[in-house]
Amino acid sequence: MKAPTFWNKRNLQAWLLFPLGCLYASVTSLRMKLNKPYKASVPVICIGNLTAGGSGKTPTAISIAKILQEQNKNPFFISRGYGGTLQDVIVNKDIHSASEVGDEPLLLARQAGVVVNHKRDEAARKAIEEGADIIIMDDGLQNPLLYKDKSIVVVDGAAGLGNGLPIPSGPMREFFSVGIKRVDAIVMLGDDVHQIAAKAPQLPVFKGKVVPVKPQTKDTKVVAFAGIGRPDKFYQSLQECDLEVVKTYSFPDHHFYTNDELQQIIKEAEFLQADIYTTAKDMVKIPYKLQPKFKVLDITIDWEDEKALQKFLLNR
Numbered sequence: 001m002k003a004p005t006f007w008n009k010r011n012l013q014a015w016l017l018f019p020l021g022c023l024y025a026s027v028t029s030l031r032m033k034l035n036k037p038y039k040a041s042v043p044v045i046c047i048g049n050l051t052a053g054g055s056g057k058t059p060t061a062i063s064i065a066k067i068l069q070e071q072n073k074n075p076f077f078i079s080r081g082y083g084g085t086l087q088d089v090i091v092n093k094d095i096h097s098a099s100e101v102g103d104e105p106l107l108l109a110r111q112a113g114v115v116v117n118h119k120r121d122e123a124a125r126k127a128i129e130e131g132a133d134i135i136i137m138d139d140g141l142q143n144p145l146l147y148k149d150k151s152i153v154v155v156d157g158a159a160g161l162g163n164g165l166p167i168p169s170g171p172m173r174e175f176f177s178v179g180i181k182r183v184d185a186i187v188m189l190g191d192d193v194h195q196i197a198a199k200a201p202q203l204p205v206f207k208g209k210v211v212p213v214k215p216q217t218k219d220t221k222v223v224a225f226a227g228i229g230r231p232d233k234f235y236q237s238l239q240e241c242d243l244e245v246v247k248t249y250s251f252p253d254h255h256f257y258t259n260d261e262l263q264q265i266i267k268e269a270e271f272l273q274a275d276i277y278t279t280a281k282d283m284v285k286i287p288y289k290l291q292p293k294f295k296v297l298d299i300t301i302d303w304e305d306e307k308a309l310q311k312f313l314l315n316r
Contacts, residue, residue, distance in 0.1 A: 048139055054233075060301060061136055121146050
């Protein structure tokens with residue numbers, strides 16, 4: 001879904017929905033209290049967030065897996081496979097489609113092994129059977145089924161926590177004061193405009209920037225589209241790469257594209273004599289026969305102090 005504009009401010013609409021938000025947050029807290037989590041035989045690192053979508057959680061998880069691999073570890077991701085039809089499978093990026101396992105697991109599989117199962121305890125067991133010596137939960141801060149040795153919350157410094165209210169009155173999955181008690185560290189992507197880290201001074205903060213990998217061509221007209229939490233961030237990244245964005249198409253997060261939607265974008269790009277750019281997360285949802293018509297703007301995370309993050313990850 002697309003985030004409502006009132007999620008960024010506490011207006012009348014937000015306050016009218018606040019009772020439902022309190023109910024949503026209460027149910028989350030109750031689930032966490034009533035379930036006894038399974039303790040895996042290997043360390044579990046949870047990369048989650050307190051808000052709905054768009055914080056940079058998946059690229060953070062990929063970057064952390066890379067850091068661990070450089071220390072001769074064999075991390076596996078576990079994911080619920082949002083939007084996919086298959087469960088309890090090991091993702092094969094050459095065989096599986098996004099409709100089968102979800103878009104994010106296909107991205108994660110480019111870096112390390114991925115087990116898809118909405119029951120995270122079962123996913124952990126399968127990952128260990130496959131040789132995982134560290135498990136990375138992609139999302140799951142609010143999932144009670146698996147014990148986390150370390151929980152890291154990812155915050156988009158520019159967006160912050162929106163209006164700070166729980167869904168549907170705001171973007172929060174739970175109240176900040178409740179969720180932050182289960183967190184061991186904060187990953188702050190970009191400048192901490194809203195001073196979120198100051199609200200949890202007891203936690204270490206690892207600062208990073210999402211950096212686009214600049215394409216070789218510059219000064220090129222671009223038609224851009226994305227189905228992510230904050231598509232404007234993607235369009236801005238294209239502009240930072242000296243690409244002229246002449247038309248954009250924004251879709252809901254995890255959107256699965258129809259042939260008509262893709263053909264409309266292709267037709268518009270041909271009319272404007274422009275290249276078509278999208279995100280890696282969106283590219284995996286485009287049929288193979290059409291993929292040559294699209295280009296991907298890849299991203300990485302540039303850590304302010306990667307060694308400090310590495311030490312935190314490996315220190316049990």
